[in-house]
Amino acid sequence: MGTYAAELATEPAPAGGPGPGVADAPPHRHGGDAAGAAGRPWIVGRVGGPEDRLRLLCLPQAGGSTGSFAPWRLAMGLPGFELATVELPGRGVGSGETMPDTLEELADAVIDGVRDELDMPYALFGHSFGALLGHRIAVRVAERGLRPPSALVVSASRAPHAPVRKRVSHLDDAGLLAWLEGFGGFPPELSRYPAYLTYALRTVRRDLALVEEYRPAAAVPVGCPLHVFGGAEDPLVSGEQLELWRECAAGGFTSRLLPGGHDYLFTGAAAMTAALAATLL
Template sequence: MGRVRASRPRVRLFCLPQAGGSAASFAPWRLAPPSGVELATVELPGRGVRGTDPLPETMEELADAVIDGISDEFDLPYAIFGHSFGALLGYEIAVGIARRGLTPPRALLVSAARSPHTPVRRRVSDRDDAGLLAWLNSFGGIPSELSRYPAYLRYALRTVRRDLALTEAYLAPGPERVDCPLHVLGGADDPLISGAQLERWRDCAAGEFSLRLLPGGHDYLFTGAPAALDALGTTLR
């Protein structure tokens, strides 16, 4: 797990990446983390330093694996943040934490994702490499300069496809409401997830709920990192 420590941390923020992402996806945040927030960037099985770890076959299994890896870190008040694929994973982690009777998060923050009880509109994980790459490039999913490295590109597409397949197969019954404040963020110009889709996350909140749109598209989190970090810092105060 990557970590950016704060001198006097108020909260530890577990960060979960987008499909195909890793702990390194949040590297730009290390330059200016929100004040008082310790960033804990979670490395998922099958990538980065955990490249040889067994791969969970469902979102629920992946959430259980993450909980097993982070539950010893609940000594500080903490929150969970997930972007896109990571948002659905973050929700399932919050639900799993409640089922286990563990210390609940101070907040769940989800970004640029359909709500867990909304069916997937279309499958993309079964497209061939060219089709999947074209879809990703339509919203800046893979930096164009990395396409010059065939071995990396094959690895990236394999990881993205696996994560998307987990997402497409995942549908939460109910859904279960999380017993902590739920804050939803999104890009105002996101071609994949509309404001109306983000609003459906309200059904997952047992109490406090907020929705905020920031400038940018599906990758607003990285193209507009200062604004995103400011929004996170404000939410966690």
């Protein structure tokens, strides 16, 4: 969900292809991307400085990678933030790993991978698929007695306890591609590379299957402020659906729509990062 596969960093595209991957990033505070429990970097493309007060752990849309946040890296430069994008299994430096079978298992894997990142105040940000994953991480961090996030920020997603309006992970490649193209979620130029297209769609499908099966019986509140963002013209998630996240808020709650569709946070990166700064700092 979101600009799926537009920024996939799973494996190189065919020779002469678009080569989507992790964008180059400015130097960051640690001098190297952090390796987690799996022995590989879980934070790739960190952007920040020594004066940052808040680490923003970012989780991408289905099929996405740390490369999805390349527009944010270009738009950053906001004092106080460290941008720390999480590389999930099955893409980028984690391409040799198998995606866990459930969102609950994936959340625990991410926590194990980024545990050393919880050494300073941090917020969780998740877009679409990443929003549901971020909520589950916030819940599990508390259950495991680890440092809780200062805030959970979710974007363009149904609330965890809300019903899935349309299941698409069962579609064949043609059907899934048509669904993605219906809201601009797939770059048409990738269709010129059939082998890569098949791989990209498999990654998207696998991620979507996890969130389609994830639905707690009731709203599970998080023990930190909850902030919800969405695109005002998003054809997949309406403002009314976003409001259901309020039931997951035990503390402060805000909701805001920004101009754009399902990928509003990337097409309007400067506006989104400014809104985050105003909300979190």
